[in-house]
Amino acid sequence: MSTKLRRTKASVVGDISTYLLLALYAAFMSLPLIYAVVQSVKPYNELFIFPPRFFTNNPTLMNFRKLFDLTSTAWVPFSRYVFNTILNTVVGTVIHIISAAMCAYPLAKNRFPGKNLIFNLVVWSLLFTGGVTEIPVYLVMSTIGIIDTYFAYWLPEIAATMGVFLLKQNMAEIPDAMIEAARIDGAGEWKILWSIVMPSIKPAWLTLAIFSFQRNWNATASSYIYTETLKTLPTALSQITAAGSVARAGEAYAASVLMMIPPIIFFIFAQSSTVKTMAHAGIKG
Amino acid sequence: MAATKQREIELLKKKRLSFSERAALTWKQMKDNKINYLMILPFMVFFALFTIIPIGASVVLSFTRFDILNPPVFIGWDNYLRMFLEDSVFLIALKNTLQFAVITGPVSYLLCFIFAWFINDLPPIARAFFTVVFYAPTLANIYFIFQYIFSSDMYGLANSVLMNLGILDEPITWLKDPDYMMNIVIFVQLWCSLGTGFLSFVAGLQNLDPSLAEAGAIDGVRNRFQELFYITLPQMGGMLMFGAVMQIASSFAVGAISSALLGFPSVDYAGHTLTLHISDFGNTRFELGYASAVAVALFALMILTKILINKLLARYSHD
DSSP: OTTTTOOSOOOHHHHHHHHHHHHHHHHHHHHHHHHHHHHHTSOHHHHTOSSOOSSOSSOOSHHHHHHHHHHHTOSSOHHHHHHHHHHHHHHHHHHHHHHHHHHHHHHHHOOOTTHHHHHHHHHHHTTSOGGGTHHHHHHHHHHTTOTTSTHHHHHHHHSOHHHHHHHHHHHTTSOHHHHHHHHHTTOOHHHHIIIIIHHHTHHHHHHHHHHHHHHHHTOOOTTTOOOGGGOOHHHHHHHHHOTTSSTTHHHHHHHHHHHHHHHHHHHHHHHHHHHHHHHHOOOOO | OHHHHHHHHHHHHOTTSOHHHHHHHHHHHHHHTHHHHHHHHHHHHHHIIIIIHHHHHHHHHTTEEOOSSSOOEEOTTHHHHHHHHTOHHHHHHHHHHHHHHHHHHHHHHHHHHHHHHHHHTSOHHHHHHHHHHHHHHHHHTOTTHHHHHTOSSTTSHHHHHHHHTTSOSSOOOTTTOHHHHHHHHHHHHHHTOSSHHHHHHHHHHHTSOHHHHHHHHHTTOOSHHHHIIIIIHHHOHHHHHHHHHHHHHHHHTOOHHHHHHHOSSOGGGTTOOHHHHHHIIIIISOOHHHHHHHHHHHHHHHHHHHHHHHHHHTTTOOO
16 A cells, blocks of 8 residues: 555656666676586586586586585584584574664663763774684683583674664664653563564564574684584585685585575575565554 | 653753762662663673673783783884884785775775665565575675686686687786786675675665655655655664674775685785784784784774764764
């Protein structure tokens, strides 16, 4: 119904040129992605053929089969790496969003001493590059005794600086009247956060979930984890394929294609549920 | 209740309160806001542990000589003087970093917003499709593919295509020739640029209040550009700031793409950046004091940029 009240008139020419531009750019953006998939189904002897060809005439799943053979020779059962990565991704993403939401809501909607200082610290800390903090972080982790445990993956996710910033900016746009009305109805802050604030910024926290899923899925925490049974899929795959080298180049392509499937599926899932909420609820304002 | 709170806040703002009165008022406010502090507590504990303490430690270490094995020795501003007076590679890294940031920063930021804005008006399925395609390079993290495309021999895709077309006679060593290195890294950086900022703009645009655009149309907004400037942007202040901060963080921290494509160190340090300089001294040479000083310098550079951008975005920003 809101589409009937369409805002400004769009010209047909404008529409067509928009689509054309988008399609061209999409083609440009997806070329290397397609190339990666094609490389993964090329037989080994075609990977280094001259002149190189973009596509292949004899697609094969050989690279994938060889990759699976390699994984079965690993010292630790390969399912263990898969389990670790899935566990870290689920736990990391969930606690990241909960912690970010709990911190962002008071910063966005309530007034209390120290609020601006905390928010500025969060924003500034995003601008500090990680390179030199590894050793201090290691010392902190060893002091609280989480080196070489799952907590070395999980606890830093609670310190979700980007999440706090992203959610706070979105929550600030929610009308105060909506929250005031809930307070008058007797809802506590905790209830307001989860049943009013979070549903109305669903696109934002789903986007945050995408970022967090992607980061956790690719996490290695190589400086803080030594035990082989606690290591993750990216570590294991880079150990057996040595990405970038000539030997096992095919398997490396297969591995990178397999690794990008779960984040893409999650992404599509998250994007489509954003679209659904917005279609169902035209609330706000 | 709300009225008394308001009065307390106003009281607190007045200058002529004595220190003890001010402290008592602040303390009372803090007690009234117990629930707020409880809610931010989990974040604050781990934020302090994993972010504030390590950053603080790095700032302190930047004034020391520290090789990880021996205890740090305080040397004052020496590390900072060394950067500008003795370390010519630092100056190259600084120049390259600024060049990256000045080019890829604004271009990426604009691309992120323009494409998010373009696809926002599409039907949901088309919007989801384009979002996925545009974000996919970031999602899949496969910029190493460009290593094969720009491979130096005749097997590389770029060389073979250009040679087949007769544009080139012999292969170009794309990734080893300082004439091309920076441009290729900038190109790949731009290819990956529809990332964090793009997705958060897409989300922010979906959060907008459609009734305002309808009201605008009634009030005489005639085309989409007017709608953009008078209706959309003023509602996007928070997200524009978020996108800008993330863009600063990624544009100044270029390094991974350079080392993946050009190798580390790159030929003649032509693709050297501050991030790579930090990891060179921090992880390879174990001069953590000096590495920390470079990191603090980079931090200062980014904060200055943020303050500048704050001024530019002040029109649309709430804070």
